[in-house]
Amino acid sequence: MTALARRNDAVLVRSATTAHRELWHDSVRIRQEWLDVALSTQPADRATAERCVTAIYARISRPRPRFEWVDSPAKALPLVAGWPTLDDLYRWIRDPLPPGRPPLASDLAAVTAGLRAALSAGVSHADPELTPARQPGKKQEHWPDLPPLDALARGVPLPVVLHQSVRGSLHRSLGKGFRHPVRAALAADLPVCWYGQQDACWIGYYDTLQRLGLATFSAGITDHFGQWTDLARSCGWWWPGEGVCVLSDRPATVRVTPMPGTWHDEVTVSAITYRDGWQI
Structure with missing residues (x-):
């Protein structure tokens, strides 16, 4: 390789690295938007949440449910007692299958998994x-x-850095930092629920x-994904049942502290x- 060719290659590498740094900086801004959504203490947007849940129910051939709103996940427990747990759903993917029709939560889990697979397929x-x-x-x-910037400088691919700094960061903040302590304070065999604003992880x-500009989705997938994004921006945890859906309002207050030993602005929820009045 000639000296000129080496210089040209070096310019291309620097240009690519600069472009990757700019994309990473943009991703930090978007990640913070979603962290703010996940930790929001604004009252639930009930009309939007009910519209989104109704559309999601329609995707599994269920009619609009009756909506029951509660002020906290703890208040939901009496309303969802006896509903399917995660262990119950696992029985529907094993042989032999239980008799009867799968519970609604099983159908919803399958549709959600299909959406996430389609989103992944749209990534460039x-x-x-x-x-x-x-x-x-x-x-x-x-x-x-x-x-992140050290990783890019050392040749770690941009997709890996984005996955670590967006998906991984939100999961650590909202999984370990929020969902786990809330679940631990509830029943050990909590019926299957979705997390509303804390579904911001994925x-x-x-x-x-x-x-x-690193993913492109079809119109149908964009519409389906939009229902989940709007739902995440609208409410807290929710439990889907046959004919009724129980939804929790968002918290009144959330206090966070920086998570030590991390690179991506993760937080730990301290209260x-x-x-x-229910609190963790």
């Missing part, structure tokens, strides 16, 4: 969400989790890729108080 690169990226070479080691990730 191999999506680390479904196929964990590994370094080239015989060992096929995982890429290290480094400070919703925010694919929204980020789409807004950065949560719901509108009925």
